[in-house]
Amino acid sequence: MQLNEMSIHQLRELLRAGEVSSREILEAVFAKIDAVEGEVGAYLTLCYDEAFAQAQRADEMLAAGETSPLCGIPIAVKDNFSTAGVRTTCASRLLENYIPPYDASAVARLKQVGAVLVGKTNLDEFGLGSSTENSQFHCTRNPWDLSRVPGGSSGGSAAAVAAGEAAAALGTDTGGSIRQPAAFCGIVGLKPTYGLVPRYGVVAAADSMDHIGPMTRDVRDAALVLQAIAGWDPKDPTSARRDIPDYEAALTGNIKGLVVGLPQELMGDALDPEVREAVFGAANLLESLGASVEEISLPHVEYAIATFYIIVSAEISSNLARFDGVRYGYRVAEAEDTVSMFIKTREALGQEAKRRILMGTYFLQAGNYETYYLKALKVRTLIKEDFEKAFQRCHVIISPTTPTAAFAFGHKTRTPVTMYQSDIYTCTANLAGIPALTVPCGYTQEGLPIGLQIMGKPFDEPAVLRVGHAYEQHAGLPLRQPQTEVKTNG
Amino acid sequence: MTLQELEAVAVTARVGLTEEEKEIFPEQISQIISHIRVLDGVDTHGTAPTYYPIKQAAFLREDEVEPSLPKDQALANGPDVVDGYFRVPRIIEEE
Amino acid sequence: MADWEVVIGLEVHAELLTKSKVFCGCSTEFGAEPNSQVCPICMGLPGTLPLLNKRAVELAVKAGLALQCRINQFSVFARKQYFYPDLVKAYQISQDDLPLCSDGYVELLVDDTVRRIGINRVHLEEEAGKSIHAGEDIMSAAYSLLDYNRAGIGLIEIVTEPDIRSPEEARLFLEKLRQLLQYAEVSDCKMEEGSLRCDANISLRPKGSSAFGVKCEIKNLNSFRAVQRALEFEVERQKALLEAGEAVVPETRHWDEAQGMTFSMRSKAEAADYRYFPDPNLYPLEVEPSWVEAIRAELPELPDARRDRFMEEYGLSMYAAEVLTSSRDLADYFEECMEQIKDPKLVSNWVMGEVQRWLKAHGLEAADSPVSPKDLAGLLQLIQANAISNLVAKDVLEEMFATGKSAQTIVDDKGLRQISDDDSLEAMIAEVLEANPGPVADVKAGKTKAIGFLVGQVMKASKGKANPQRVNELIRQKLQD
Structure with a gap:
């Protein structure tokens, strides 16, 4: 196995034993990038020079006894995390040349323990989309099948990890944007509890729904990255003040006696038969490991999409209003006055961003507020209560991560409504603010990865990770490599 | 939603629309609205809205001055900077 | 012709006397180089989040207490959304339907009767930046320049009930409000630096009617005098319209100080709909009763109570007590002097007369006086001891203001001691x-x-x-x- 294909915990052992250096790992990563990036297109910006400087520093830190498992590990970061001195575009023309003067807290925490920032990954503009096709710069291709999307909005991060262009990545998840691309690209993705990982420096889509999390090769890696970025941050007023457990220690492999809920509403007809079969297979495996799987009901889940759409659009319309071309970012060349300057500058936004802004503006207008926004916030309460009730019985809840495996490019021919429907499995966890993990649980006949979602109680990442890890250890999935491997060798 | 209504919302949101968008948005947005009106059927009597996903006390900071950005950094991203100010075309309305 | 009743309500903004801004650590000091007191948060850079200043909350509560408000245990920050180049996030963090303080009042003495002006609310919000217009004014400027040093300074907005019945009453209310906010050390209330600003809503209705007339909002009121003058102009303008059988147009009008008139401002592209919604980044603010009490304990004696005490404790006239308590500084000055020399009549006459005369001449507040209360007491003791006459004492005080020397030194150096043998x-x-x-x-x-x-x-x-x-x-x- 090449260095660029190894997990963080494998690399950790090699680095600790002094068998490889951070520099060598990074060289392997950039060699892979050179080979496949032209086809995959995972990155918007590569930080070649900075990365080698950081690798050098990491090697010095390791020599000086640094024990963080992330020291010297090459990590990719979605391009909606602010990075001091490195442009942060959100895949939008509005921010094409915007260079933040500061690091997002999650990035600063990674840098502090010696992680190496490889580059900034592609996304749907401002995180709005499920295929990364809404990037205003280029498309990212799924390393498993280059004719298919990597998912989104963290499609670049998922593709980078799957293609061996980084050991791990950070993504953001507003309605499934970590988990759906992770599932499409056959990797692990974790959306932690709201407030666990600070959002400071991450360009907001919807503040009450945005989450930051790891995208990794396996569950242990997810635990290691989470450990480094979780915890209270005085720069994020919504970050939770609580002690952080040892996540790796939670990976005991023992899930005997755990109650696993399987919501009937998420196993319905919309589901692709191959996906359903894979999820039932996973449920059986968990039972064979000593868990008991019980069918449960989340009666308000059918309203999740509408609820999610209203709240997210309202917040997006507000958060994207600041991109007015006055203090930073793109400004239209000619404008007679500020009103026309704002309007013409913001004409450069992509269609999905505009639709969301228009809808969100509409939902918050006098006369509509109660019908749409307030109503959605109330239904959000009912959805949360569904989960609270379920978690009185269950330790975790499992479901498919996505209704199908990765789809082909060209979703623009489909209507927005059908696009939004595919968020149903993931967006409920954002509405409820609960942790949700996706792990690979099989392949379709076409060889595309399928994801299993594991949701837990607020701040019970240990349970979610334990179940994911136990499943992963015993699933015995055939070891397959993405298609790019074959192509570049050929 | 009619094109006229849509254009009014677009002005409020200061978003310019292309001809293509003017063509396709009204239909798409009407579809979205008709879909999300499923919420009308949900009984929310006596249900409190959830504004925040977790319950926590407001964070309060002590009143201490921290360093500001160096001026060149504060201005570095400005599309039109003159004499230490950000410049904009004339403002045609008052706050 | 019907007799008209004037109905006025005021919206007052006062900058809080915090060291740092309300949601970030940038300094609030006035007069710095443009864009030198800004950071990612108050510049609204993407990814930043608001960090609420505890002291700003305390000062807003203090203002609420000084204005006899109810302090709401839970209040919510909401986004007030509109586009303007000085508004960095295209929304202002403010408070909407759940403000920090509600239902207070201010009592004014108008023509010897006590008038109670209701306070609807006091809420906490953030300042916008400052635009400088290249040209005569905003309308004719070819372009504008933006300075964000002011952006994010903590503000309170005080909204009165429509209880004010004359332009003069509006001015008296503002003077009283300034006095209260200065007493409580909530705001320095300097209208010339913009730390106190006022918009006025005014309408007329036939006397005896309980329905409100059509109101106009008057902006650009940059001094107490401007408030009164603009409202006086507006009373006459609206009266003339109504008496001619014409309608008052509900609109925002701009006060032009030089021309002494209000005029209609160019209307906005659309009707204002601020699309308020609770800011998801700021959890509801809880101000527990024990915290309110701790803040109440910080409040100094307020001017009305102090005036009454001065009358009782020192036997001063209503007039003297009112003048001496008009500012906290002056009242403190008087009482510090009283500690040295227990003659209220002598001290009050000197503080109200000569001391204020020289303070005014030097453009100083009592707190910055080069003649300290102790210095003044030294002078008054010489009078009491018959060492100098009143007449000489006046000259000596002038000298004290000019040189900072003590009365004793001046009297000795110039041989001014009174001849009594x-x-x-x-x-x-x-x-x-x-x-x-x-x-x-x-x-x-x-x-x-x-x-x-x-x-x-x-x-x-x-x-x-x-x-x-x-x-x-x-x-x-x-x-x-």
Whole structure:
């Protein structure tokens, strides 16, 4: 196995034993990038020079006894995390040349323990989309099948990890944007509890729904990255003040006696038969490991999409209003006055961003507020209560991560409504603010990865990770490599 | 939603629309609205809205001055900077 | 013609006296270089989040208490959304339907009656940046320049009920409000620096009617005088319209100080709909009763209570007590001086008279006076001890303001000490009597008025240093016995 294909915990052992250096790992990563990036297109910006400087520093830190498992590990970061001195575009023309003067807290925490920032990954503009096709710069291709999307909005991060262009990545998840691309690209993705990982420096889509999390090769890696970025941050007023457990220690492999809920509403007809079969297979495996799987009901889940759409659009319309071309970012060349300057500058936004802004503006207008926004916030309460009730019985809840495996490019021919429907499995966890993990649980006949979602109680990442890890250890999935491997060798 | 209504919302949101968008948005947005009106059927009597996903006390900071950005950094991203100010075309309305 | 009743409500913004801004650590100091007191948060850079300043909350609560408001245990921050180049996030963090303070009042003394003006609410919000228009004014400027040093400074917005009934009452209300906010050390309320700003809503209705008329909002009121003048203009303008059977247009009008009139502002592209919604980044603010009490304990004695106490404790007139408590500084000055010298009449006369005269002449507040309360007490003690006359004391105070020297030093250096020993006085009196036989004869004939003339002559001869009371006594002894 090449260095660029190894997990963080494998690399950790090699680095600790002094068998490889951070520099060598990074060289392997950039060699892979050179080979496949032209086809995959995972990155918007590569930080070649900075990365080698950081690798050098990491090697010095390791020599000086640094024990963080992330020291010297090459990590990719979605391009909606602010990075001091490195442009942060959100895949939008509005921010094409915007260079933040500061690091997002999650990035600063990674840098502090010696992680190496490889580059900034592609996304749907401002995180709005499920295929990364809404990037205003280029498309990212799924390393498993280059004719298919990597998912989104963290499609670049998922593709980078799957293609061996980084050991791990950070993504953001507003309605499934970590988990759906992770599932499409056959990797692990974790959306932690709201407030666990600070959002400071991450360009907001919807503040009450945005989450930051790891995208990794396996569950242990997810635990290691989470450990480094979780915890209270005085720069994020919504970050939770609580002690952080040892996540790796939670990976005991023992899930005997755990109650696993399987919501009937998420196993319905919309589901692709191959996906359903894979999820039932996973449920059986968990039972064979000593868990008991019980069918449960989340009666308000059918309203999740509408609820999610209203709240997210309202917040997006507000958060994207600041991109007015006055203090930073793109400004239209000619404008007679500020009103026309704002309007013409913001004409450069992509269609999905505009639709969301228009809808969100509409939902918050006098006369509509109660019908749409307030109503959605109330239904959000009912959805949360569904989960609270379920978690009185269950330790975790499992479901498919996505209704199908990765789809082909060209979703623009489909209507927005059908696009939004595919968020149903993931967006409920954002509405409820609960942790949700996706792990690979099989392949379709076409060889595309399928994801299993594991949701837990607020701040019970240990349970979610334990179940994911136990499943992963015993699933015995055939070891397959993405298609790019074959192509570049050929 | 009619094109006229849509254009009014677009002005409020200061978003310019292309001809293509003017063509396709009204239909798409009407579809979205008709879909999300499923919420009308949900009984929310006596249900409190959830504004925040977790319950926590407001964070309060002590009143201490921290360093500001160096001026060149504060201005570095400005599309039109003159004499230490950000410049904009004339403002045609008052706050 | 109907008699019209004027209905006015005010919206007042006051900048809070915090060291740092309300949602970030940038300094609030006035007058810095443009865009030198900004950071990612107050510049609204993507990814930043608001960090609420605890002291700003306390000052807003303090204002609420000074205005007799109810302090709401839970209040919510909401986004007020509109596009403007000085508004970095295209929304202002403010409060909407759940403000920090509600339902207070201010009492005014208008023509000897107490008028109670209701306070609808006091809420906490953030300042916008400042735009500088290249050209005569905003309308004719070719472009504008933005400085964000002010962006994010903590503000309170105080909204009155429509209880104000005349332009003069509006001005008196603002003066009282400024007095209260300065007393409570919530805001320095400097209208010229923009730390106190006011918009006014005004309408007219027939006397006796309970329905409100159509109101206009008046902006650009940059001084207390401007508030009164603009409203006076507006009363006449609206009255003329109504009496001509025309309708008042509900609109925002701009006060032009130079022309002394209001005029309609260019209307906005669309009706204002701020699309308020609770800011998901700020959890509801809980101000527990124990915290409110701790803040209440910080409040100084408020002006009305202090005025009443001054009347009772020092036996001062209503007028004197009102003047002395008009600012906290002046009242403190008076009381510090009283600690040294327990003569309320003497101290109040000097503080209200000469001290205020020289403060005004030097453009100073009582707190910045070069003559401290202790210094003044030193001067007054010399008067009490008959060491100098009132007349000389006035000159000495002027000198004290100019040089910062103590009264004792000035009196000693210039030899101003009053002459009170009978030997010296009698010698001077003898000379004066000899030189003025006419008045002397008058006095002897019972025309006592002439005594005053003779005393004056002695004072003149002594260059003001003779003790006039003793001179009077000695002349009477000589001529009348």
